[in-house]
Amino acid sequence: xxxDIDPRIFNNSFADKxxxxxxxxxxxxxxxxxxxxxxxxxxxxxxxxxxxxYPHLCENASFLFSVxxxxxxxxxxxGLDSLDGWxxxxxxxxxxxxxYWRSFAGAMGWQLNRWYKDHRFCSRCxxxxxxxxxERMLYCESCGLExxxxxxxxxIVAVHDGDRLLMAKYAGRVYKNYALIAGFVEVGETLxxxxxxxxxxxxxxxxxxxxxxxxxxxxFSDSLLAGFFAELDGDDTITxxxxxxxxxxxxxxxxxxxxxxxxxxxxEMQEAFRLRTVKL
Ligand SMILES: [Zn+2]
Numbered sequence: 001x002x003x004d005i006d007p008r009i010f011n012n013s014f015a016d017k018x019x020x021x022x023x024x025x026x027x028x029x030x031x032x033x034x035x036x037x038x039x040x041x042x043x044x045x046x047x048x049x050x051x052x053x054y055p056h057l058c059e060n061a062s063f064l065f066s067v068x069x070x071x072x073x074x075x076x077x078x079g080l081d082s083l084d085g086w087x088x089x090x091x092x093x094x095x096x097x098x099x100y101w102r103s104f105a106g107a108m109g110w111q112l113n114r115w116y117k118d119h120r121f122c123s124r125c126x127x128x129x130x131x132x133x134x135e136r137m138l139y140c141e142s143c144g145l146e147x148x149x150x151x152x153x154x155x156i157v158a159v160h161d162g163d164r165l166l167m168a169k170y171a172g173r174v175y176k177n178y179a180l181i182a183g184f185v186e187v188g189e190t191l192x193x194x195x196x197x198x199x200x201x202x203x204x205x206x207x208x209x210x211x212x213x214x215x216x217x218x219x220f221s222d223s224l225l226a227g228f229f230a231e232l233d234g235d236d237t238i239t240x241x242x243x244x245x246x247x248x249x250x251x252x253x254x255x256x257x258x259x260x261x262x263x264x265x266x267x268e269m270q271e272a273f274r275l276r277t278v279k280l
Contacts, residue, residue, distance in 0.1 A: 032088035204239030
């Protein structure tokens with residue numbers, strides 16, 4: 001999965017670090033990220049690369065995290081592709097780049113970039129927020145409101161019945177491959193409540209023997225995914241919630257297509273069922 005970057009170590013402990021020449025930085029322009037112009041490679045810039053033309057970049061950078069001993073900073077500057085050899089590429093690359101640690105770093109930076117950008121003003125009183133020097137937090141000096149990065153819990157459910165797995169396709173999305181049932185947890189719900197509700201809402205089925213599998217940070221939707229396997233309880237007739245799903249079918253293990261990409265928890269769960277590597 002995208003966060004599985006072993007033997008590299010992702011360390012997101014907050015520190016009020018100052019950027020130095022050899023440190024890397026992430027710079028975004030909407031849904032694009034600055035990289036060196038090389039095919040099939042997410043090569044992020046260092047401050048040294050931009051020192052001559054942009055000497056102030058170090059001063060205004062915010063520390064994000066480190067991967068091994070490489071520090072990553074966030075830079076709020078547009079037009080950096082004016083320097084030869086640097087281009088902005090779509091952040092969809094994070095979903096396809098085979099070097100997970102680069103994709104993961106880029107995607108985590110993108111989530112934090114969106115959070116910083118969307119919280120420049122206090123949501124309670126409208127005054128500008130400031131960056132805390134002690135933790136990853138924005139605060140308002142006028143009213144004291146403190147804001148932390150947004151993480152929304154979400155469940156992914158693999159509904160099974162013997163050798164069959166419930167596979168779905170989501171309506172109105174670019175992603176057209178098979179998916180599992182998924183949805184955000186509502187206020188006041190447990191994860192297990194959310195599993196039962198989402199399955200009932202999306203395909204009209206009851207489930208039992210709900211078993212937690214693994215979790216995954218999913219920076220693309222600011223969420224924390226919790227993956228569950230759940231057994232069909234009773235009638236197997238699928239009733240689609242058509243504004244959410246375009247397809248819902250029972251597939252035998254042998255009919256499940258092998259996963260093309262392995263970055264998502266959904267793919268791993270489908271593979272685990274298909275290859276019988278999960279005990280249910
Ligand atoms: Zn305020």
